[in-house]
Amino acid sequence: MLLKTALVQMNIAYGDPEKNYKTVESKIAEAAAQYADVVVLPELWTTGYDFDYMEENPDAEATQAMTFLSELARRHRVNLVAGSVAKKTEDGLYNTMLVFNRHGGFVKEYSKAHLFRLMEEEKHLSQGDAGGMFKLEHGYAAGFICYDIRFPEWMRTHMLHPAHQPDVLYVVAEWPKPRIEQWRALLIARAIENQSYVVACNRTGADPNNTFGGHSIVISPLGTVLAELEEEDTILYAEFETEEVHEVRENIPIFQDRRTDMYRL
Numbered sequence: 001m002l003l004k005t006a007l008v009q010m011n012i013a014y015g016d017p018e019k020n021y022k023t024v025e026s027k028i029a030e031a032a033a034q035y036a037d038v039v040v041l042p043e044l045w046t047t048g049y050d051f052d053y054m055e056e057n058p059d060a061e062a063t064q065a066m067t068f069l070s071e072l073a074r075r076h077r078v079n080l081v082a083g084s085v086a087k088k089t090e091d092g093l094y095n096t097m098l099v100f101n102r103h104g105g106f107v108k109e110y111s112k113a114h115l116f117r118l119m120e121e122e123k124h125l126s127q128g129d130a131g132g133m134f135k136l137e138h139g140y141a142a143g144f145i146c147y148d149i150r151f152p153e154w155m156r157t158h159m160l161h162p163a164h165q166p167d168v169l170y171v172v173a174e175w176p177k178p179r180i181e182q183w184r185a186l187l188i189a190r191a192i193e194n195q196s197y198v199v200a201c202n203r204t205g206a207d208p209n210n211t212f213g214g215h216s217i218v219i220s221p222l223g224t225v226l227a228e229l230e231e232e233d234t235i236l237y238a239e240f241e242t243e244e245v246h247e248v249r250e251n252i253p254i255f256q257d258r259r260t261d262m263y264r265l
């Protein structure tokens, strides 16, 4: 299937959900007017890394965020890989990705599995303990959040799903500028080693502690960069044929050639 993706590389207003909601509403409308099939938002787009706000959040259970996203998906007839938001449950506060289909139907939530100590996530958040697999009209996909991309075994675990191998790996992030070369290198490696499309949306701008590097990027299963931004506040569009993963996987059948009998010392 030909899939048109739209990655919203936005500057997130720190601790100001009202402003971020307005931005996201207009960006989704803009992407839908360009006939995007899937719109991708960055990590923690409602508040940024404002942990004080997250802990006092009036929308603690993300009910408002979910209603808002569902309504936008339905109104604009777009699938949403809607970045992540802070979401409280009885077990803790999570950094949670939300996915909706074109009809506004809730598809998936995935809570960040690997918490990033350099930004003190482990002091404020709980780590998710379930996978990021989901299905949209284009087929199976998996979602990851920022630091997750440093864990190839986590992404590979999704590729080894017994029934459904994902074709597209979605990544949402607030990745700082000083390590943006690592962001690119890690994402290209993840695309090649998993023979999958990687669709990775980062934020731009700054908060009181960090400057973020942008470079939202779409990468083919061969590791070719199909589209990439620098640090501008804009939408990145890229379209690709999801079926191409099958040709790549048949040509160099890495999933058949794994030596699982040897992968322990």
Ligand SMILES: O=C(O)CCC(=O)C(=O)O
Residues within 6 Å of the ligand: 115, 116, 119, 145, 146, 147, 148, 150, 174, 175, 176, 179
């Ligand atoms: O791994 C990195 O360098 C950045 C990760 C990060 O910023 C995050 O997970 O929020």
